[in-house]
Amino acid sequence: MGLESSIAPKLRRPDRRPKHTPGSYQPPYPSFSARFGDEVDAVVMASFGVQSRDADDPRAAAALGEMREARSAHDGPGSVQRARYIDAQGYTTTIDTAYWSDPRAFERWFASVGAAWLDPDRVEDGVGRFLELVTPDLERFETIFSASDRPEGVAEVGTEMSGMIEEHAYWGSMRDRLPLAQTDPLWPSGELVVTGSGRVRDVRLHGNACLIRSGQDITDTGDRERDLYLSTVEPPLRAGMDFLRDEGGSIGCYDNRFMVVLDEDDQPTDRTFGMSWWRDMAALEDWAASHLTHVEIFGAAMRHLSSFGPETRLRLFHEVTVPTDVQQRFTYVGCHDETGLLRAR
Amino acid sequence: MGLESSIAPKLRRPDRRPKHTPGSYQPPYPSFSARFGDEVDAVVMASFGVQSRDADDPRAAAALGEMREARSAHDGPGSVQRARYIDAQGYTTTIDTAYWSDPRAFERWFASVGAAWLDPDRVEDGVGRFLELVTPDLERFETIFSASDRPEGVAEVGTEMSGMIEEHAYWGSMRDRLPLAQTDPLWPSGELVVTGSGRVRDVRLHGNACLIRSGQDITDTGDRERDLYLSTVEPPLRAGMDFLRDEGGSIGCYDNRFMVVLDEDDQPTDRTFGMSWWRDMAALEDWAASHLTHVEIFGAAMRHLSSFGPETRLRLFHEVTVPTDVQQRFTYVGCHDETGLLRAR
Known part of the structure; x- marks a missing residue:
């Protein structure tokens, strides 16, 4: 099967060094990234x-x-x-x-x-x-989708989905998908600034803070998959989201929201997402790789996906953004x- | 507390890019690396x-x-x-x-x-x-020890232990400790060659294959810690080692041995180690980060270490080597x- 880099052609560097040799890695399941028009340089x-x-x-x-x-x-x-x-x-x-x-x-x-x-x-x-x-700018965010037929988030203002990408399903792949990480270690830089007081306050984070929006959609699942998701995946996911909300500060997570998407009548749907800000991508990586709350989420999600294999109807996506200090407010x-x-x- | 890089001063590159900003990361517990004499350029x-x-x-x-x-x-x-x-x-x-x-x-x-x-x-x-x-050569292996007072393996032919190192306790830290990874993605190169047949056979792996020797020593544990180790850590460790031995080929593990160290009278001791060869460091990283067998080991070890904290007497070490094609036979x-x-x- 043909695979392509998650990094759009115009952003690919000849000297990039993803963890796996380009062209050699066969991920165990397909994933996709959003593509944007040639005229787009920032979102x-x-x-x-x-x-x-x-x-x-x-x-x-x-x-x-x-x-x-x-x-x-x-x-x-x-x-x-x-x-x-x-x-x-x-x-x-x-x-x-x-x-x-x-x-x-x-x-x-x-x-x-x-x-x-x-x-x-x-x-x-x-x-x-x-x-x-x-x-x-386009170098400073990356997206991943488990299915290519329903864009979500920033992908909805993209032009299309990529083909199946190489850089996923291994640890470090988030960094390998972010175009700027080809050339930059993404260390935090500068200071967080809070201005104003009382009713109106502004915050500007230091450079290279990291935002993730990570969603799950069970709209299309059958009864059996839905029951399994709600009984085995959703509880550790909620526990992990609560941990980040209440104690995330101790591990570099500035804020976390676990949200339910609303429909046109403002009623809850079958789509949820976590949205969190981190000191840097490394702090997010560390939580995802090592913290027991995410190890539990990861284990539950793996068991879910392996139970249903290609019949899985759970949809997953995320978008990860690492703005400069002047690209956020x-x-x-x-x-x-x-x-x-x-x-x- | 003062921390230093796992990478020896003479091997450090000014443009190195570990995952965390040098000088900023505070690992949750201490670890150490072996140091070698100035005259040593390979082992x-x-x-x-x-x-x-x-x-x-x-x-x-x-x-x-x-x-x-x-x-x-x-x-x-x-x-x-x-x-x-x-x-x-x-x-x-x-x-x-x-x-x-x-x-x-x-x-x-x-x-x-x-x-x-x-x-x-x-x-x-x-x-x-x-x-x-x-x-x-020195750029192509790294070591880590949970305690600095008992060298093991290649550290026994070193001169001393480092001070407390920065690059550990986060995912990707193994790569950050390997000096050559400062400048090289460590992709496998060339072909595996088998020569001879019958009684005498030689194998030379492709370049950048990866060897890990990863040991645990419960010699100094008290009864309670020993019991907990043997009942909660050793079983998933053994299961993971068996998986690698029997099915490792499917994930890039060429061979695995789970060995018991013998004393001078060839009797078993309280020290064990796994020794495995991998297609490349990325394959080892992928197993360690994502495979359920290692997720179980990792979770059990984390629970063990957090049960005893600074009172832990379990000792852990590993050495990881990524030789060129002519540095192994x-x-x-x-x-x-x-x-x-x-x-x-």
Whole structure:
């Protein structure tokens, strides 16, 4: 079977050194990466959040309604996914994760309608709003999908899926998929900066912090696979996500959210994802490879996949981003002190 | 606490790129690497083996007696360890693993007394002898020890132990410890070559094959730690070693031996080690990081170490070697067809 590098042709370096000899490795199952148009040199990943103590606060619903309206304006995002979780402080948090493949379109949209949504004058007490903005160039993120027929996340603003890729299913493959890692060790650089106080606060992480959004979709599973997933995979996954949320700081995880994707009527679907920020890719790798909470997740997922083999209908994907210090910015308005990257201080 | 690189100062490259920023990583427990004298540029690791169907065959005892005598001759090894196991075909196999820090001394010794031991005319039917010879330069092996006060293996021909090292306790640290990996991806190169047939056969692996000798020593443990080790760590360790011995070929493991170290009277001690050859370091890394058999070993060892913390008396070490194609040679005389690297054909 023909395999190709996860790294798009125009980003491949002749002297790259993946762990396995290019052309020689046969992964045990197929995976795919998103491809982007030739004109794309950077993307926008924007998380617009609404936070309220009371899940049914009508002001939160109003803020979300405003966002739904704003995102349909001209130059709006190419893709949006709404998802929800309850944070460690008990606040219901709903986030629209929006993607643009053209940063200039984002800038026009934001100037026109996006910024107004975050205007402190519109943010009511007890119903915080935030924007977590990441604008990586193509060298600074990578994606992987277990199936090529349903793009998710940033892939929805891509042009197509790659063929079957080489760099997956072995430890270190995440790094081998990230184009910049061909030439850069991705060490953290510079300082985290928090500005503002009171109602409006901005965070800018140091360079080479690492964001992962890692999702699972059981929409297409039959009863037997769904039952097995819910009874054997989901519990350790939830335990690991809780660990990262509550104790992640001890291992370089600044924040973690385990979210349920919502449908058009804001009802929960069969799709979930974890979204976490890390000091650097190495800290994420260390947790994934060595920490008991992830060893349990990994073991459960392996047993699940080997139970169903090619009949598996569970879908998995992730996207991992390592922005520079100026490719990210986090703005919290009227949010509590432990919200998102405010915890990274 | 002061940490230093596992890579000796004279082998460190200014542009090296370990996974963690040098000087920033704090491993959760101490580890150490062997250091060698300034005059050392390569070492010799030689495994002299005797194989017999009957464990009590007096001709095997005689061959081992000859070896014990030969190794005390002038220019003999700086260190020897005798160990035993029963191979997959049921042959009792006893191996003297001998180390020299001066390859020229080895050559003189071998010409004078070592080669005679392997003379086909001295090898009796049913009692095979072999030599597995590896002569890496200093850039092509790395060592790690959980305690610095008892060198083992190649460290016994070193001068001292390093201080506490940085590159350990995270995935990818084995590669970060290997000096050559600073500049080389260690991909396999060239072809495996088998020459001879019948009683005398030679194997030369392709370049960048990978040897690991990984040991555990429970000599100093108290009753409680010993019981826990034997009941929770040793069983998955043995299962993993059996898997590699019997099915390792499917994942790039050419051969594996799980051996018990013998004392001066050839009686079993509390020290064991696994010794395996791999297609390349990546194959070893993949097994260690992802295969269920090693995930079980790793989980059990982590639970053991966290149960006893600084009171742990279990000692662990390994040495990993990635020789070029001309830095290894395997000679089997009168051995069965599945012996050692003959299986790698």
